[in-house]
Structures are given as C-alpha cells and as structure tokens.
Amino acid sequence: MPAATGSIIRFEGASKVFPGRGKGAEVRAVDEVTLDIRTGEIFGVIGQSGAGKSTLVRLINALERTTGGDVVVDGLSLGSLSEARLRPVRAGIGMVFQQFNLLASRTVSGNVAYPLEVAGWPRAKRDARVAELLDFVGLADKAGVYPSTLSGGQKQRVGIARALATNPRILLADEATSALDPETTRDVLDLLQRVNRELGITVVVITHEMDVVRSICHRVAVMERGRVVEVGEAYQVFSSPRHDTTRRFVALALRDRPSPEVLARLRTRHSGHIVTVGVDEVAGSSAVLTRTLREHGVDGTVVYGGITEVAERPYGSLTVELVGDGGSVEAAVAALRALTWVDDHGRADA
Numbered sequence: 080m081p082a083a084t085g086s087i088i089r090f091e092g093a094s095k096v097f098p099g100r101g102k103g104a105e106v107r108a109v110d111e112v113t114l115d116i117r118t119g120e121i122f123g124v125i126g127q128s129g130a131g132k133s134t135l136v137r138l139i140n141a142l143e144r145t146t147g148g149d150v151v152v153d154g155l156s157l158g159s160l161s162e163a164r165l166r167p168v169r170a171g172i173g174m175v176f177q178q179f180n181l182l183a184s185r186t187v188s189g190n191v192a193y194p195l196e197v198a199g200w201p202r203a204k205r206d207a208r209v210a211e212l213l214d215f216v217g218l219a220d221k222a223g224v225y226p227s228t229l230s231g232g233q234k235q236r237v238g239i240a241r242a243l244a245t246n247p248r249i250l251l252a253d254e255a256t257s258a259l260d261p262e263t264t265r266d267v268l269d270l271l272q273r274v275n276r277e278l279g280i281t282v283v284v285i286t287h288e289m290d291v292v293r294s295i296c297h298r299v300a301v302m303e304r305g306r307v308v309e310v311g312e313a314y315q316v317f318s319s320p321r322h323d324t325t326r327r328f329v330a331l332a333l334r335d336r337p338s339p340e341v342l343a344r345l346r347t348r349h350s351g352h353i354v355t356v357g358v359d360e361v362a363g364s365s366a367v368l369t370r371t372l373r374e375h376g377v378d379g380t381v382v383y384g385g386i387t388e389v390a391e392r393p394y395g396s397l398t399v400e401l402v403g404d405g406g407s408v409e410a411a412v413a414a415l416r417a418l419t420w421v422d423d424h425g426r427a428d429a
C-alpha cells in the first residue's frame with residue numbers, strides 16, 4: 080500500500096439537498112458527511128442505488144456544490160471558492176464514468192488529447208503526452224481508431240487515459256466497471272491499481288459491488304440514505320462489519336458461507352459434526368486449522384467455503400465436517416474458537 084499520509088479530501092459535515100421535484104419532498108442526497116480521504120490511497124464508496132454515492136463524489140470536483148458544511152480538497156475549502164477559482168481545482172481531478180462518455184466523432188488519440196487542447200497545450204507537447212498515456216493504458220496500437228470499434232474495456236482505458244491527461248492528483252471513478260464483464264472488470268481494476276501505485280494518484284472508487292472494494296480499495300465508506308454508516312480499512316470492514324448494510328454487501332462478495340439451504344444439503348451427505356471456521360491473516364491459515372484438528376485426533380473434511388483476498392490479505396471461511404471419538408470434536412472446536420470465529424452447526428442428529 081502506498082504511504083497514506085495526510086488527507087487530500089476532507090468532507091466536513093457536507094450536505095447536498097436537492098429541492099423536491101414538483102410537489103415532492105426535498106432529497107437529502109448527502110446528509111452531513113464527515114470523512115477523510117488520505118493522500119495516496121484507493122478509497123471506495125459503496126452503497127445501493129440512490130444512497131448518494133455519485134452526489135458525494137461530485138462534491139469533490141464541485142460538479143455539485145454543497146448546500147451545507149464544506150469539502151476541503153488539497154487544503155482549499157471549496158464552499159468559499161468562486162467558479163473561476165474552482166477551475167484549477169477541477170483541473171487537478173480526473174474523472175471516469177460508467178458509460179465512458181467518449182466523443183464518437185474523435186479518434187482514440189483525439190479523445191485523450193481533448194482536455195489538453197482545452198488546457199491550451201501546444202501540439203507537439205500534446206502529441207507526446209497522448210502517446211505516453213496510450214502506452215500506459217496499453218492502447219498504443221489503437222490511437223487512430225474510433226471509439227465505436229472498441230470493446231467496453233478498451234473504451235474505459237481510453238476514458239482513464241483522458242482523465243489522466245493533465246496530470247491530476249486525484250482520480251474519481253464513478254461505477255467505472257459496472258458496464259463491464261468480470262474479466263474486463265479485472266483488467267480495468269488492475270489499471271486503476273497501477274494508476275495509484277505507479278503514478279501516486281489518489282483514487283476514489285464509487286461502486287455498488289463489494290468485490291471491487293475487495294480487489295483494490297485500501298479503505299471504504301459504506302453509504303445509506305445520504306449518510307456514511309461505516310468507514311474503515313477494507314480488511315477490517317470485511318472481517319468485522321458492524322452495520323447490517325455492510326454485512327449484506329460482504330456476504331454477497333464472499334459467498335463463502337453456506338446458506339441454510341446449502342447446509343441442509345450438506346447434512347444429507349455428511350453425518351459428522353459440521354462447523355464453519357473463519358480463515359484470516361490474524362487467526363492463521365487453513366494449515367492452523369489442520370494442525371489443531373490433528374492435535375485433537377479429529378479428522379476434518381472440507382465440505383464448503385472459500386478463501387479469497389481482501390486488500391491483498393487472505394480472508395474467508397471453510398466449512399468442515401469433523402469426525403472423532405468421545406469429546407475430541409468438542410475439544411477441537413473449543414481450541415479453534417480460541418484462534419478464530421467458529422459457527423457451530425452441530426450434527427445432523429443432535
């Protein structure tokens with residue numbers, strides 16, 4: 080993880096209230112959010128549709144202005160800045176969108192060059208920068224083609240190259256992978272990770288998929304109805320979610336724990352004592368599990384589960400059928416409990 084030092088973006092009781100449409104009530108899209116995003120990190124904002132994620136992120140580049148509180152970017156309080164003084168702040172922030180927003184009438188190079196033209200870069204400098212960016216995103220051979228001929232993943236790479244053109248310190252990615260298939264999503268997430276690591280750019284990722292957070296985010300905020308209901312290190316939030324909304328997102332991303340239906344099927348196939356055991360960096364690995372069972376003379380058969388990576392650290396659970404004599408299974412379960420969390424499903428006939 081890059082060294083995350085001071086905060087580059089700070090929400091200070093920031094609110095955005097939209098007037099009601101027609102006779103409808105006003106919408107508190109962002110409701111008194113206080114939050115720090117640190118220099119050099121990949122920060123995720125997750126929440127269901129309508130939670131206020133897009134609005135929160137649009138407050139960072141002042142595409143939306145706060146109606147209460149403030150947002151401080153690089154030490155500048157946006158609430159007090161005029162439109163003219165916001166311009167250089169916006170130039171230091173790149174943005175990529177779910178629908179790519181490429182100009183169909185321009186080639187790939189033309190799209191990437193666009194913000195440089197707007198910023199008044201001379202032709203030769205512009206061409207060199209575009210070549211460098213296309214090389215970085217792996218599209219040097221597509222410079223002269225039009226966006227309509229590109230795949231979704233390639234379009235998003237162009238979007239990222241364009242967003243990086245003017246050397247921003249911050250990149251905002253609003254559901255950047257939501258229109259992509261899983262394999263292409265992985266490629267684009269890898270690219271965002273390189274943007275962060277190799278260029279030192281702070282990346283803010285908005286998503287409704289915890290899998291995106293699991294793959295690349297260092298820290299995450301969970302939003303619900305305009306509020307941040309949980310914030311922390313991605314690993315911490317995955318391993319001990321405190322809010323119900325967070326728990327639902329985590330369960331969807333990991334899919335490692337057996338549902339009641341799966342458990343019922345497991346019982347028809349396995350008559351022994353079934354437990355689900357947490358596997359994480361602190362509590363050790365599946366090797367610790369195996370050793371503990373061996374020490375108690377208990378046989379363990381993995382019947383369900385999965386171990387994945389959260390923020391590049393191991394995390395998951397294994398559901399195991401335990402078979403042993405006398406009280407050995409109970410003793411083994413007690414020993415496991417001392418190491419990690421254990422969900423004891425018992426025996427089918429218990």
Ligand SMILES: Nc1ncnc2c1ncn2[C@@H]1O[C@H](COP(=O)(O)OP(=O)(O)OP(=O)(O)O)[C@@H](O)[C@H]1O
Pocket residue numbers: 097098106107108126127128129130131132133134135287
């Ligand atoms: N310009 C606007 N005028 C009125 N209401 C708005 C406006 N923009 C957003 N909203 C409302 O603010 C709330 C939050 O919207 P926002 O788009 O920020 O949520 P989101 O979490 O990004 O959801 P999604 O993923 O569906 O975009 C929603 O109820 C939305 O209808």
